[in-house]
Amino acid sequence: MKDITQLSPREIRLLIRKGKWDKPTSGLGMGYAQANLVILPEKYAFNFLLFCQRNPKPCPLIEVLEPGRFKTEFMAFDADIRTDIPRYNIYRKGHLEETVKGIKKLWKLDFVTFLLGCSFSFEEALLRAKIPVRHIEENKNVPMYISSIPCKRAGLFHGPMVVSMRPIPPDKVTRAIQITSRYVSVHGAPVHIGDPSKIGIRDLNKPDFGDPVTIRKDEVPVFWACGVTPQAVVMKAKPDLCITHTPGHMFISDLLNEELANL
């Protein structure tokens, strides 16, 4: 097998479709945007779409498919949302029931698919500007925290914003804000800079999701809205059924990260 990191997004999706890759997608398809997945029955779709409209930082929509559709029209050519993601989480009534490698057998004609931007896109831009991304350096998952920042409610969907944290050297904080501000559709500019207690985070060494990372002396913790928010919200809203990607196991699109930049 060719080195997977050298394959195109379409080639990687085909490998995943054939069941030959079920691991995280970090580092794959470099330069191309990866996306968070949320699938809900149609009866919840309007309220979830409204939730995303009201909370664009944690829930930056890149593509929404009409009920029953499983082929993307914008993000990728010839992609099948039922098979092209390495692992899926199946939530029933807010409870994670199982993790599976495909959802063809579960598919229903009223399923509405939402694809949301992912911070991998702006991390690549940070690295290109020589701004360190600690969890990548330490080969860890980004640390994520349930903040005290409330999302705006839409119907049954509500809850606190989940944020990711990256420690930034003080002389690079402004540049990190500038760079991520360009990427509105992948969480955009930070939601908070500095003192974690101001957004309800007690201990940076105890993230709610992901791994703790080293914070060096003088480094400033910078917090971005995180794509785990919709999963946390879905767990609270307890819809009959919700299918998401398994965290870290993303949809790899044909869109360049640069195509998602606003400026």
Add this chain to the structure above:
Amino acid sequence: MKDITQLSPREIRLLIRKGKWDKPTSGLGMGYAQANLVILPEKYAFNFLLFCQRNPKPCPLIEVLEPGRFKTEFMAFDADIRTDIPRYNIYRKGHLEETVKGIKKLWKLDFVTFLLGCSFSFEEALLRAKIPVRHIEENKNVPMYISSIPCKRAGLFHGPMVVSMRPIPPDKVTRAIQITSRYVSVHGAPVHIGDPSKIGIRDLNKPDFGDPVTIRKDEVPVFWACGVTPQAVVMKAKPDLCITHTPGHMFISDLLNEELANL
């Protein structure tokens, strides 16, 4: 009566509510964002919200109210969408049936309200940067054209993008792009610069809506996505009922234009 141009957005909305102002809102509440209005029965709401998600330049959503709600939560305090707009257009099956000063009697519990950004916000920013806005100089309506740029379809909603045109001196085109790029939620950066025929416009002197304006020698016609697009799309989609503002008679919000800028 106090000079209306000196009143706050809330004071102007109260005058409108009492039936004391039914004229266009251009020049009122300077500094504050005005919004386009679209109201649809709930059965069309998901597809229209999807249409806006897919076509953010002509349809930049600022606030969406849940079915039956007529009070804004984000754009204004104590505003009533049924009374606080000077004139409403009532479309039935895509046909403009009548223009009215209030819609309290028509209101139904399944009505979903969409408020969309308006170019007044970025025009103020252009003027502040000494970039001429010709239709304001000439005291006219902005010229608008049905372009050949297709919108992305969502259910029954589809059609060409309507664009507005402002002639810009060649040495100010770059600056005009930079300034309007900041205002993603009020149509954002231009969709086309220069030769109108490239986007299907035959004669700049014959706009489809609004008034023709003077284009001076060497000036470049610059085209922005226009908030009339949703009305044109609704006329094509022919829903049972759709209520919009009457063009030019906008909703005046409590949000500063500057609050809508992304950067």
